[in-house]
Amino acid sequence: MQSENLLHIQRASKTYSGVPALLDVDLELRAGEVHALMGENGAGKSTLIKILAGVTPPDSAEIHVRGERVHIASPQAAFDHGLRFIHQELHAVPQLSAAENIFLGHDYPTALGVKVRWRRLYDMARETLGRLGITHIDPRTTMAHLSPGDQMLVNIAHAFVGDDFTRAGERALIYVMDEPTAALTGAESAQLFDVIGRLRARGSAVLYVSHRMDEIFQIADRVTVLRDGQLAGTRDRASVTPAEIILLMTGRELTQLFPPRMGQIGAEVVLDVQGVTTAAVNGISFTVKAGEIVGVTGLAGSGMGALLRALIGADRRAAGRVMLDGVPLKRGSPAHAWDRQVAYVPEERRSQGLVLSHSVSNNITLPQLKRLSRAGALLAHGRERATTRELSESVRLKARGPRQIVRDLSGGNQQKVVFARALARPPKLLLLGEPTRGVDIGAKLDIYRLIRQISAQGTAIVLASTDLPELIGMTDRILILRAGRLADVVPSAGETPERLLSRCYGDAAYAG
Amino acid sequence: MLADRAQRSRPAVNWGRFLRSFGTLIGFLLIVVFFWSQRPATFMSVRNLLNITQQVSILGIVAFTMTVVMVVGDFDLSVGTMASLSGIIVGLMLQNDHALGTAILVALLAGAAGGILNGVLIAYVGILPFVATLATLTVFSGAASSLSGGRTIFGQVFPDGLVDFANGGIPLLTLNEQVVRIPHLTLIALIVLAVVWFVLEQTVFGRRLYAIGGNMEASRLAGVRVRFLRLLTFVITGLGASLAGVVLTSQLATANPTLGDGLMLNAIAAVFLGMTMSQEGEPRVLGTLVGVLLIGVLANGFTQVGVDTYVQRILTGVIIIASVTLSSISRRRS
Numbered sequence: 001m002q003s004e005n006l007l008h009i010q011r012a013s014k015t016y017s018g019v020p021a022l023l024d025v026d027l028e029l030r031a032g033e034v035h036a037l038m039g040e041n042g043a044g045k046s047t048l049i050k051i052l053a054g055v056t057p058p059d060s061a062e063i064h065v066r067g068e069r070v071h072i073a074s075p076q077a078a079f080d081h082g083l084r085f086i087h088q089e090l091h092a093v094p095q096l097s098a099a100e101n102i103f104l105g106h107d108y109p110t111a112l113g114v115k116v117r118w119r120r121l122y123d124m125a126r127e128t129l130g131r132l133g134i135t136h137i138d139p140r141t142t143m144a145h146l147s148p149g150d151q152m153l154v155n156i157a158h159a160f161v162g163d164d165f166t167r168a169g170e171r172a173l174i175y176v177m178d179e180p181t182a183a184l185t186g187a188e189s190a191q192l193f194d195v196i197g198r199l200r201a202r203g204s205a206v207l208y209v210s211h212r213m214d215e216i217f218q219i220a221d222r223v224t225v226l227r228d229g230q231l232a233g234t235r236d237r238a239s240v241t242p243a244e245i246i247l248l249m250t251g252r253e254l255t256q257l258f259p260p261r262m263g264q265i266g267a268e269v270v271l272d273v274q275g276v277t278t279a280a281v282n283g284i285s286f287t288v289k290a291g292e293i294v295g296v297t298g299l300a301g302s303g304m305g306a307l308l309r310a311l312i313g314a315d316r317r318a319a320g321r322v323m324l325d326g327v328p329l330k331r332g333s334p335a336h337a338w339d340r341q342v343a344y345v346p347e348e349r350r351s352q353g354l355v356l357s358h359s360v361s362n363n364i365t366l367p368q369l370k371r372l373s374r375a376g377a378l379l380a381h382g383r384e385r386a387t388t389r390e391l392s393e394s395v396r397l398k399a400r401g402p403r404q405i406v407r408d409l410s411g412g413n414q415q416k417v418v419f420a421r422a423l424a425r426p427p428k429l430l431l432l433g434e435p436t437r438g439v440d441i442g443a444k445l446d447i448y449r450l451i452r453q454i455s456a457q458g459t460a461i462v463l464a465s466t467d468l469p470e471l472i473g474m475t476d477r478i479l480i481l482r483a484g485r486l487a488d489v490v491p492s493a494g495e496t497p498e499r500l501l502s503r504c505y506g507d508a509a510y511a512g
Numbered sequence: 513m514l515a516d517r518a519q520r521s522r523p524a525v526n527w528g529r530f531l532r533s534f535g536t537l538i539g540f541l542l543i544v545v546f547f548w549s550q551r552p553a554t555f556m557s558v559r560n561l562l563n564i565t566q567q568v569s570i571l572g573i574v575a576f577t578m579t580v581v582m583v584v585g586d587f588d589l590s591v592g593t594m595a596s597l598s599g600i601i602v603g604l605m606l607q608n609d610h611a612l613g614t615a616i617l618v619a620l621l622a623g624a625a626g627g628i629l630n631g632v633l634i635a636y637v638g639i640l641p642f643v644a645t646l647a648t649l650t651v652f653s654g655a656a657s658s659l660s661g662g663r664t665i666f667g668q669v670f671p672d673g674l675v676d677f678a679n680g681g682i683p684l685l686t687l688n689e690q691v692v693r694i695p696h697l698t699l700i701a702l703i704v705l706a707v708v709w710f711v712l713e714q715t716v717f718g719r720r721l722y723a724i725g726g727n728m729e730a731s732r733l734a735g736v737r738v739r740f741l742r743l744l745t746f747v748i749t750g751l752g753a754s755l756a757g758v759v760l761t762s763q764l765a766t767a768n769p770t771l772g773d774g775l776m777l778n779a780i781a782a783v784f785l786g787m788t789m790s791q792e793g794e795p796r797v798l799g800t801l802v803g804v805l806l807i808g809v810l811a812n813g814f815t816q817v818g819v820d821t822y823v824q825r826i827l828t829g830v831i832i833i834a835s836v837t838l839s840s841i842s843r844r845r846s
């Protein structure tokens with residue numbers, strides 16, 4: 001079947017301060033196809049997408065939409081040409097409601113063109129969310145009060161305003177999605193794939209970026225791979241294997257994603273959690289031994305992120321006790337926890353993890369500044385740079401140097417900075433919230449190896465993740481949270497992602 | 513081909529960045545050149561330049577320490593009335609025959625205590641800096657008036673040694689048979705500048721303050737004791753304000769319950785002017801120095817050219833707006 005060419009971008013190039021981020025890239029999107037765009041962190045995927053969106057002016061690019069040469073100089077121009085975007089980084093206004101964020105940049109319904117008809121706006125927002133199968137978000141909620149996953153769902157809904165893809169006969173739009181599932185749970189991703197399926201059936205084209213290989217093989221028709229800003233190749237999904245894609249992306253062959261455990265689980269209990277209760281979790285108890293890796297998962301709103309926040313002391317504990325090596329951790333003081341050699345990777349890198357306007361080095365050394373200083377007070381720039389270099393290398397950070405501003409790194413590389421920082425001093429307890437979110441497959445393997453190494457030194461690790469294969473591959477036991485309570489504990493060996501997902505839902509068939 | 517592309521994209525980027533970083537500095541130099549051309553004999557003389565540094569020294573002390581709170585993203589409106597209050601404290605204690613050292617110490621302690629009050633309200637109780645320091649502004653002002661009974665203290669109360677010191681300087685060289693001195697006040701301001709620069713740029717404390725200013729929540733989760741550090745920044749501005757009050761009173765040999773009130777606006781303006789010069793738009797104390805000098809040069813130059821004080825204020829305001837606007841426009845472009 002010869003299908004129509006909806007979008008064609010040719011010779012797209014972009015240089016940042018003399019370093020090319022994108023070099024002569026060609027890409028075409030056909031009607032009715034889901035086209036995956038893959039590549040390592042910093043390969044140029046988001047740069048290409050921002051050029052299409054009219055956000056980043058290219059050095060050169062020739063764009064055809066439906067065979068017609070167009071110039072996309074602004075987001076409005078992209079919109080008018082029928083392009084819709086879900087960007088990697090949230091562009092939400094945290095103080096506004098979910099509904100207002102969904103309709104950001106669109107006209108609000110008004111009475112006489114002046115007074116905003118709020119009830120109508122909320123209804124329209126509810127309807128847009130509903131079309132995507134999202135019913136649990138109240139459109140009146142302030143954006144800042146939503147979980148990162150729910151914020152992403154609002155971000156996704158923004159792209160679907162005014163396009164009722166459930167009806168026939170509407171113009172088929174072009175959708176571009178930059179890692180939409182990175183912050184979603186398995187159930188929410190499944191809903192999005194359902195929507196993508198309907199878009200494809202209607203004759204839309206979808207350009208889809210993800211680092212999750214299983215998703216690509218589930219939904220894509222073709223795969224284009226970028227490497228160091230250049231086109232490495234375009235393949236039909238049907239005639240390619242994951243190994244080939246990885247080889248195209250990285251130039252190296254990956255045999256096994258999850259390295260086996262290196263040491264034994266020790267006898268002594270490092271972390272002892274008894275009845276921990278905060279606003280979001282309720283009466284959680286468990287222990288982690290030296291060298292053990294305990295997984296935590298659940299659906300959106302289950303409290304998995306909140307559990308880590310309770311352990312590091314970010315949220316006030318209303319009840320319960322957290323003991324590290326038999327000595328209680330103070331309530332409400334992350335600083336105290338870091339002093340006691342607890343290290344923490346927050347699940348949301350941009351709002352909770354990074355000082356975006358600061359350098360890579362400043363971000364990596366922040367928790368350990370005092371130990372890296374002279375006399376505990378004076379900055380020791382040499383030592384900071386050395387630590388930064390060493391940690392950057394261990395996670396294969398793609399940055400121009402220790403002084404590059406973190407905001408200018410690609411999403412996956414920002415994530416690596418947050419992870420690297422937790423290793424600046426060997427922790428006794430490592431709390432990981434989505435440590436590989438948005439990280440490419442090669443770097444994931446590096447991170448998993450590092451986790452194994454730390455674990456072999458006797459560190460107790462709690463790994464909260466919605467990446468179910470990752471949980472099964474890396475942990476010893478998995479805690480399943482439902483509505484803030486500990487619902488289930490299962491050994492990881494022999495578990496499958498499907499079984500785990502239904503446990504998250506609380507399906508009777510698998511429980512107990 | 514690659515190099516070719518790189519070159520095409522470069523000038524545009526650097527021009528914006530150049531304007532952003534050096535716009536205020538260039539504006540400052542243009543203003544200096546303007547006054548120089550208008551009053552070639554007097555404006556650029558060593559004596560006048562040293563004079564300017566003395567005139568801005570008190571503003572400098574307040575603005576340099578104000579920079580510290582603004583690094584964190586807060587600000588302190590109460591510095592002016594705190595300076596007034598400290599002056600009154602010194603005056604009253606001298607009037608009651610306390611030793612000079614004790615008087616100064618008590619004034620500085622009052623500054624620190626005021627800072628703790630501000631810090632507790634803002635960092636621990638969670639009141640917005642604008643609201644909290646507006647309230648303490650009134651409290652300090654009221655305290656100054658009620659302690660002094662609304663009267664001005666002057667005359668014999670202030671020992672000659674103190675007044676001479678505050679108006680004197682260290683001999684530098686002899687020019688046309690007159691001794692040119694570096695004013696003591698200039699030296700005091702320079703010491704404050706050096707201390708603040710060192711603390712902000714070279715210490716763990718300073719780096720953490722900038723981190724809080726960049727992302728408070730991320731800093732807290734990375735183990736920075738955000739509340740305590742915010743409290744400390746207010747103690748630093750409180751100390752700076754009371755030091756300024758002590759110096760001002762000594763220089764004028766007068767303590768008046770509203771003497772220092774005007775310092776606050778100019779100090780904040782100086783920090784803003786400085787912020788236009790830094791890459792990421794954060795306050796840097798050397799930037800604040802340029803802001804302070806700019807305000808000082810404008811005042812001095814306008815007076816020499818014969819512009820009256822009310823018009824001076826208007827022009828100063830316009831120049832500040834122009835500078836901040838220019839930098840925010842060039843920032844938005846990039």
Ligand SMILES: Nc1ncnc2c1ncn2[C@@H]1O[C@H](COP(=O)(O)OP(=O)(O)OP(=O)(O)O)[C@@H](O)[C@H]1O
Pocket residue numbers: 016017021039040041042043044045046047048088398407408409410411412413438440
């Ligand atoms: N504003 C900027 N200034 C300087 N360099 C930039 C800027 N934006 C992107 N880059 C650089 O361009 C390169 C490509 O970045 P891009 O965001 O396109 O990567 P990506 O393929 O989307 O990666 P990821 O999978 O991590 O999201 C990176 O090396 C990045 O550091």
Ligand SMILES: [Mg+2]
Pocket residue numbers: 045046047088178410411412
């Ligand atoms: Mg990206």
